[in-house]
Amino acid sequence: MRMSSLLSQTLREAPSDAEILSHQLLVRAGYIRQLAAGIFTSMPLAKRSLTKIENIMRDEMNKIGGQEMSMPVVHPAEIWKATGRWEKVGPEMGRFLDRNGRDMVLAMTHEEAVVAIIKDEIQSYRQLPMLIYHIQTKWRDDPRPRAGLIRVREFTMKDSYSLDRDWEGLDLQYARHYQAYFNIFGRCKLPVIAVKSDVGMMGGNVAHEYMYLSPMGEDTLLLCDACGYSANRQIAEFQKVKSPQEEPAEREKIATPEMKTIADLAEYMGIPESKTAKAVFVMAAMQTAEGEEEKLVFAIVRGDMDLNETKLTNALGAKSLRPAEEKEIAASGAVPGYASPVGLKDIIVVVDDLIPESPNLVAGANQEGYHFKNVNYGRDFEADIITDIAAARDGDACPDCGGAMRAVRGVEVGNIFKLGTWYSEAVGATFQDADGEEKPVVMGSYGIGSGRLLASIAEEYNDKYGLIMPITVAPYEVHLVELGGSKDERGEVKQAAEKLYQDLTAAGVEVLYDDRDESPGVKFNDADLIGVPLRLTVGSRALKEGGIEAKLRHESEKIQIPVGEVVARTREIIKSLYDDILDKLEDVEFEG
RNA sequence: CGGGGUGUGGCGCAGUUGGAAGCGCGCCGCGUUUGGGACGCGGAGGUCGACGGUUCAAGUCCGUCCACCCCGACCA
Structure with missing residues (x-):
């Protein structure tokens, strides 16, 4: 290619709205141009790099038996209604009406399109196992696109879907992807680690995320250097340091004027934060038989810990959480800043599993300016759910070996999910097994965003003069x-x-x-x-x-x-x- | 959605008490130059984000809206 005719001008200065290095360099070097928030044009240079990245993905997918296809970007709403995600997903989904007034969807992922096709095409166990994939545009109307190509609204993703007769088959295809993904990132020269992750709205029970470790990443990970434990903070477990055991003392109400935060309270009382109970109110969207309902949830962790909202969401089986407003809290009889689990009604109480083992805590008295001393679980209050809802932090003890874990930031460049039969059951994507029974196809889903991968490579390989592209992905x-x-x-x-x-x-x-x-x-x-x-x-x-x-x-x-x-x-x-x-x-x- | 910030030529920016829209880079032409973002001369390019208002006069003051960026919320 002659540069005299290349559609790519270098810029001496980056646009002022490019803040992170990969964004600045990719724009300055003429790889990309921004059209709107989270919407980019790939110029010829970027297109060549992306094609190389995608060809690496193709090669690794083909090696594990994948067959490439192409599913549509525009879907009829029916297939999303069939799985319930038409209602379940909020404004992040792009929706529009066609000329005849029919609801249409811009694909944000392709599980629906997959089950729509296999419902008709897969009838026999003889057709399974199968691996299909495509490299296709997705639209997710993210509330906040940022960081150049790292977090965008329109993007291209390689997504593959494994189809199996049973869970053993899924386990095998999942393990193959686990390796294939390391091969893909390795061939792109991007260092990544795989961490256990939340299964989120995808359902299923096992998931891993591939993380490129970088301070500009949006996810927090907990890593144990001693034994190799690694997990997204959303699900990271840790060994909690128990409070010293002591006999429950008599509960007393004490005046604590203007002490609305745990830090203030602990200092005022002259006690460690671990002797307090932290109250967090959230509104949980719950799916019930009658439809969706919002319920007030009172979550309690020990004062020296933070609530992990993902763990709480999963414990409740809730669709989503949002912070409760003061008037919603007040309606339950609780007093914000002085909230107490003692004597509340019409509220779901979830306590961290450390709370029952932490005697004589200081908790709110549900009265402005007062706290209770010596509050004890079981005697003074009870919970609807007791489980781990505390967030792991830097330095916390590894759940496997007890070593101190590190908290680091990472960019999620890929993920793999064991979906199971949730989608296939929802639409009746079944096959007839050798024993003559109709069974739902067991599915897995696996994704890598090519633009985010390019941006991560650019973020990793550069110096003060510009990009230093690995040859496998250089234009x-x-x-x-x-x-x-x-x-x-x-x-x-x-x-x-x-x-x-x-x-x-x-x-x-x-x-x-x-x-x-x-x-x-x-x-x-x-x-x-x-x-x-x-x-x-x-x-x-x-x-x-x-x-x-x-x-x-x-x-x-x-x-x-x-x-x-x-x-x-x-x-x-x-x-x-x-x-x-x-x-x-x-x-x-x-x-x- | 909450908080903060920015909108002036392709990019980076200046624009005073309201009084003729500028600078650097880039672009076009001619000439000189040629191993780490050269130089001279001559040019082109802007409804100053949009709408409304105040005023003899608005890039500048007031109001509304929009876009983009950052932090948070959110996120397979």
């Missing part, structure tokens, strides 16, 4: 710079560069050829910004000695290669760059 393999200029009166430099461009291209090398009439500084800076791994420079300096200059983007040394050997040597260098990446791929141990 081109070679950046050929021609430095003829007006001193090149007989056009020798220009001719040598043109010939090299032709020869390399003929040899199957992907070349970005800077044939523009620009100064050397401009060309070198643009080359560094775009980040193609190997730069070849044709200039009079080396040409006088019968050579051209080669430089790897990630190194500072330059070498001179005799003109006649350039094509062969270039192919060698490129091969070694690929090998460096592919040799590092390794088999991982699957821990279900």
